[in-house]
Amino acid sequence: MATVSFQQASRIYPKSERPAVDSLDLQIADGEFLVLVGPSGCGKSTSLRMLAGLEEVDSGSIVIGDRDVTDSPPKERDIAMVFQNYALYPHMTVEENMGFALKLAGISKDERATRVREAAKILDLSDYLSRRPKALSGGQRQRVAMGRAIVRNPQVFLMDEPLSNLDAKLRVQTRTQIAALQRRLGTTTVYVTHDQVEAMTMGDRVAVLKDGVLQQCDTPGVLYDRPANVFVAGFIGSPAMNLVTGDAVDGGVQVGSAVLPVPRDQLTRAAASNGKVTVGFRPEAVRLTGPGEGLPVRVNVVEQLGSDAFLYTSLADAPDDVLHSADLVVRTEPRTPVASGQQLWLGTDHGALHVFDAQTQQRVD
Amino acid sequence: MTIASGTVREAAIAAPPPAPAATSPARPRKRRQLTRNRWGYAYVAPFFLVFAAFSLYPFMYTAWVSLHETSLSNINGGTWVGLDNYRNLLQSEFFWNAARNTLTIGILATVPQLCMALGLAHLLNYKLRGRTFFRTVMLMPYATSIAAATLVFSQLFGREYGLINTMLEAVGLQAIDWEAGTVSSQVAIAVIVTWRWTGYNALIYLAAMQSIPGELYEAAEIDGASKWKQFLHVTIPSLRPTILFTIVVSTIGAVQLFGEPLLFAGNGTTSGGSSGQYQTLGLLMYQQGWSNFHIGQAATTAWAMFMIILVIVGVNAVIGRLRARADR
Numbered sequence: 001m002a003t004v005s006f007q008q009a010s011r012i013y014p015k016s017e018r019p020a021v022d023s024l025d026l027q028i029a030d031g032e033f034l035v036l037v038g039p040s041g042c043g044k045s046t047s048l049r050m051l052a053g054l055e056e057v058d059s060g061s062i063v064i065g066d067r068d069v070t071d072s073p074p075k076e077r078d079i080a081m082v083f084q085n086y087a088l089y090p091h092m093t094v095e096e097n098m099g100f101a102l103k104l105a106g107i108s109k110d111e112r113a114t115r116v117r118e119a120a121k122i123l124d125l126s127d128y129l130s131r132r133p134k135a136l137s138g139g140q141r142q143r144v145a146m147g148r149a150i151v152r153n154p155q156v157f158l159m160d161e162p163l164s165n166l167d168a169k170l171r172v173q174t175r176t177q178i179a180a181l182q183r184r185l186g187t188t189t190v191y192v193t194h195d196q197v198e199a200m201t202m203g204d205r206v207a208v209l210k211d212g213v214l215q216q217c218d219t220p221g222v223l224y225d226r227p228a229n230v231f232v233a234g235f236i237g238s239p240a241m242n243l244v245t246g247d248a249v250d251g252g253v254q255v256g257s258a259v260l261p262v263p264r265d266q267l268t269r270a271a272a273s274n275g276k277v278t279v280g281f282r283p284e285a286v287r288l289t290g291p292g293e294g295l296p297v298r299v300n301v302v303e304q305l306g307s308d309a310f311l312y313t314s315l316a317d318a319p320d321d322v323l324h325s326a327d328l329v330v331r332t333e334p335r336t337p338v339a340s341g342q343q344l345w346l347g348t349d350h351g352a353l354h355v356f357d358a359q360t361q362q363r364v365d
Numbered sequence: 366m367t368i369a370s371g372t373v374r375e376a377a378i379a380a381p382p383p384a385p386a387a388t389s390p391a392r393p394r395k396r397r398q399l400t401r402n403r404w405g406y407a408y409v410a411p412f413f414l415v416f417a418a419f420s421l422y423p424f425m426y427t428a429w430v431s432l433h434e435t436s437l438s439n440i441n442g443g444t445w446v447g448l449d450n451y452r453n454l455l456q457s458e459f460f461w462n463a464a465r466n467t468l469t470i471g472i473l474a475t476v477p478q479l480c481m482a483l484g485l486a487h488l489l490n491y492k493l494r495g496r497t498f499f500r501t502v503m504l505m506p507y508a509t510s511i512a513a514a515t516l517v518f519s520q521l522f523g524r525e526y527g528l529i530n531t532m533l534e535a536v537g538l539q540a541i542d543w544e545a546g547t548v549s550s551q552v553a554i555a556v557i558v559t560w561r562w563t564g565y566n567a568l569i570y571l572a573a574m575q576s577i578p579g580e581l582y583e584a585a586e587i588d589g590a591s592k593w594k595q596f597l598h599v600t601i602p603s604l605r606p607t608i609l610f611t612i613v614v615s616t617i618g619a620v621q622l623f624g625e626p627l628l629f630a631g632n633g634t635t636s637g638g639s640s641g642q643y644q645t646l647g648l649l650m651y652q653q654g655w656s657n658f659h660i661g662q663a664a665t666t667a668w669a670m671f672m673i674i675l676v677i678v679g680v681n682a683v684i685g686r687l688r689a690r691a692d693r
Contacts, residue, residue, distance in 0.1 A: 054583050075589035087580035091602035100598070101588035148588075 002078075002155040002188055004028040004051065008060035009070075011046050011212075020046045022212040023060065031186045033179065034217075035203030037193055038235070043212035044192045045160055051190060052081050052158050064155060080149035081158040085165065086141050088133040088148075094120070095129040098147045119151045122181070139170050146178070150185065157182070157189040163198065175202055196236050200224070208232050226354075230361040233280045233354055239310060239329040241280045245358050253277045256317045258295045260348060266355050266364055273359030283310060283331040285352035294347040297328055299340050309334045316343055431664035440660060450665035460666070462641050463649040464673075466551065470626075470645060471619030473555035474562075479611055482563050483604075486570035487596060500571070503564035511624035515557055519544075519631050522553045544630055547642040554643055557625045562618070566611050573607040574600060609685050616677050620670055623647030646670050 006026040012019045021043040028034045036044040049055035051062055053074035061070040069077045080101070088097050098119060099112045107115075120126045123143040133141055142162060149157055162178070163171045179202045182189050193199055199206045200220040207217035208231070216228040227233035233241045244260075246253040248271035252261040260279050262270070270277045297313035311330040330346060338344070355364045399406070431450055435443025454460050489499055506514065521528045522543040530540040543553045577600065585595045601608075622645045626637050635652035637644025644652070646666060654663025 052583075052587060054586070074583075074587045079587065081584070081587050083580050083584060085578065085580055087578065087584035089581065089584075089599065089602070091605075100585075100590075104589045104594060148584075152588075 002065035003030050003063075004156055004188060004190065005063045006047070006051070006060070007063065009047070009050060009057050009062055010059045011043075011050055011055055012058045019043075019058075019212050021050065024212075024214055026207060026214065026217060028188060028190065031188055033182050033189045033191065033202060033204045035191045035193060035199040035206045036209060037196055037199035037206055038209035038215075040194060041211075042209040044194075044209050046212075047209070048081075048158050048160055048190055048192045051077075051156070052079060053077050078155045079158055080152045080154040080156075081160065082145045082149050082162040084161040086133075086145040086162075088141060088144055090133055093130050093132055094125060094136070094144050094147075097133070097144055098151050101148070101152050115151045115153075116147075119147045122150070123147045138166055139174065142166060142174060146181070150181075150187075153187075155188065157187050157191075159189065159191045161193055162191075163193070164195075171198075178202065197238055200236065206236075208235060210235075226363070226365075227280075228363050230278055230280070230356045233356070233363075237282060239283050239331075241282050241354070242286075242328045243278055243280045243356075244315075244328075245276055245278045248275055248277050253279050255279070255295060256315045260295070260353065262353060262355055270355045270357050270364040273357050276358035278356040278358045278361070280354035280356065281348045281352055283329040285349045286328075286330045287347045287349065288330070288332065288336075289345045289347040291345055294345045295328070297330075297344050297346055299338055299342045299344060300327075302338055302340055304334060306334060308332065309336055309338075311336075311338055311344070313344065313346075427664045427667055430661055431668050433661045434659075435661050436658040437654060437660045438658075443661060446661070450662050451669075453662065454665050454669060459641065459644070459649055460646075460669070463637070463644050463646045466637070466641075466643055467620060467622060467645045467647075470551045470554055470558070470622060470643065471616065473551055474558035474622075475612070475615045475619055477555075478559040478563050479566055479608070479615060481559070482566035482611070483570055483601075483608075485563065485567040486574055487600065489567065489571050490574045500568065503567050505564065506561045507565040509561070511561070512628055514561060515625050515628040516631070518553070518557045518560070519629050522629075544638065545642075547640075550629070550638055550643040554622075554625050554629055557629075558619075558622065562615065566615070569611055570604060570607060573604050577603045605688065606685070609681060613678055613681050616681075617674050620674050620677070621647055623651070627651070646673075 004026075005028065006024045009021060009024045010019050011021040024043075024047055026034075036047055038044045046055055050057050051064075053069065053072060053076075057070050061068055063069065064077055064079070089100065092100065095113075095116050098116045102112045102115060116129070117126065120129055123146060125140065125143055125147060128136060128140060128144075133144065136144065142165070145162065149159075159178075163174055166174060175198055191202060193202075200223070203220060205217060205219055206223055208215040208223065210231050216223060216232045223232060223236050227236060227241075230243060234243055244253075244255050246255045246260075248254075248262075248267050249259060251264075252259040252267065262277070262279065267277065296316040298316045299311050299313050301312040303310040303312070309332050311332060313328045313330060315328065328346065330344075332338070356362060357364055430440065430443075432445060432447060433443035434446045434449070485503065489496065489503070493499060522530075524530065524540070524542045524544065527543070529543075534540055541549050543549045581599050581603075582595055585599050590598060626643050626645050626648050627633055627635065629643065630638065635644075635648050635656050637648045646669070650663045650666040650670070653666060654660045
């Protein structure tokens with residue numbers, strides 16, 4: 001068990017101008033489940049690999065517990081990693097795969113067998129101990145990879161998109177199992193994913209990265225309710241938050257012919273840079289209103305999910321400059337009698353608007 | 366709708382049931398397949414024609430010759446002696462001498478050659494500056510003519526002015542008469558073979574190593590494996606089929622070893638040294654057929670070499686099969 005901290009850690013690949021990870025500052029508490037999330041190329045995997053010791057740290061430092069491990073090789077860091085493709089040794093049985101690290105550490109055969117069997121029991125692998133990875137299903141291989149990590153009883157688990165090779169249903173199942181297992185073992189875990197649903201459901205805290213820069217790190221609830229900038233607002237949540245940019249006018253933000261109401265002082269601060277303001281509202285914070293009231297939109301597609309329905313709409317009178325961001329998603333009660341092509345008017349719930357400076361992209365409260 | 370379904374039903378009745386088709390006599394079916402695939406056969410035919418003309422026919426003809434007492438000038442004549450040549454061969458001390466030499470030179474050459482190739486491939490697999498240069502250099506010995514290489518090496522191993530003896534004397538050791546001794550001459554020949562084939566095998570290993578996923582090494586590194594343990598527990602097991610392949614190829618090469626011992630003394634005699642100390646089976650065959658004019662006996666030796674190769678490859682295949690089964 002240990003805390004982990006990134007201190008101004010950067011990684012610059014040779015022949016690249018932009019750092020892959022740029023001055024990352026992150027404190028991870030003992031026993032915490034931290035998820036690194038972001039689009040591909042955001043530096044999340046690189047950050048994890050820096051922590052693992054598989055990637056150099058060009059500046060800054062990384063501390064596990066109270067030990068600075070910046071320049072230590074992986075084996076001295078007391079970590080275990082689960083790889084995206086599992087990286088199981090193909091010529092070893094499940095038991096040998098799981099016990100390999102223990103064998104290298106010089107742990108006796110009996111002790112090894114006990115620990116492997118224990119882990120196998122937790123992961124429901126007891127019947128497969130003598131099989132080779134080739135003879136296992138994807139889900140079983142994934143569990144072997146997990147088992148290889150937990151038998152070592154390390155200070156930190158590192159997981160690099162461990163679910164991305166599973167089919168959708170198994171992924172949902174396994175994600176709950178991993179989260180439960182982590183709570184039970186209480187081992188500090190850093191988990192990388194590009195899937196924001198995975199991030200939100202699994203993490204105690206979620207760190208959102210973009211272009212190597214940490215955007216925000218907080219609990220899933222705060223990320224959802226108070227995104228720090230436009231990127232986080234658009235990245236977290238599915239379907240994504242609706243974001244529209246318009247001029248600040250008296251009483252709010254001009255979007256097409258309508259004005260979205262924003263309190264005066266918030267509006268002033270948000271418009272300080274260039275007079276434009278980005279407003280965001282989540283699909284569930286939108287009401288259908290009467291004709292002529294609120295934002296006029298045209299329905300493009302209706303998605304019926306059973307539990308609710310999503311209307312994919314665009315602004316009916318969108319001027320050219322908002323067209324690109326004018327796809328508005330609305331969550332409604334299921335079986336709402338709405339057809340595509342229909343014109344609707346949208347109102348937003350009070351206090352549900354997120355306001356951002358259109359220039360700096362930062363949140364304004 | 367009704368029309369459509371009616372048609373389907375009719376079609377189902379009209380079509381012959383599949384089961385009788387499967388049990389119908391095999392010959393017409395085979396012929397039908399032959400005509401259907403005629404272009405496929407046409408395209409592979411050239412290979413088999415060339416194979417038949419230059420491999421299969423000589424092969425059978427050698428077997429035929431081996432049953433006769435004859436010489437090269439009268440190869441179609443001669444007297445039928447049945448298996449006499451084989452009996453003579455098995456009773457000949459020259460054959461057993463050559464077989465023993467072939468075996469020892471083979472081991473002396475193949476084992477270090479493959480071990481070194483493995484090590485070199487491992488080094489070349491690192492991100493080196495000028496990697497392509499090193500890889501090309503690796504293949505140079507293979508591209509060199511045996512004659513040229515052997516002549517150079519026989520100079521190096523020369524008794525009076527050879528570079529190696531000069532160096533031995535420089536460090537205070539005794540000069541060795543490489544060509545005269547049994548062990549020394551065989552070692553020298555093995556060195557030539559090793560020099561020539563190590564790079565070739567290294568490149569084969571390198572190709573196989575590059576298909577090993579990098580994640581495996583990272584996983585091993587995190588599991589606490591040193592570079593050496595990674596080599597032992599990740600690289601070697603992944604290369605097992607390739608290693609088996611190179612062993613088979615090198616063994617075949619070793620059984621057929623001819624050029625190096627022929628030219629080692631510098632005069633191209635087939636006796637393999639004054640007391641036949643490095644006469645291989647290939648040399649013996651040549652000596653029988655071309656120096657002693659017993660082409661029938663030479664053909665017998667050629668067949669014996671083929672049988673030896675067959676046995677070795679067979680044993681290798683069985684080992685590979687057993688390993689693969691154990692892996693499952």
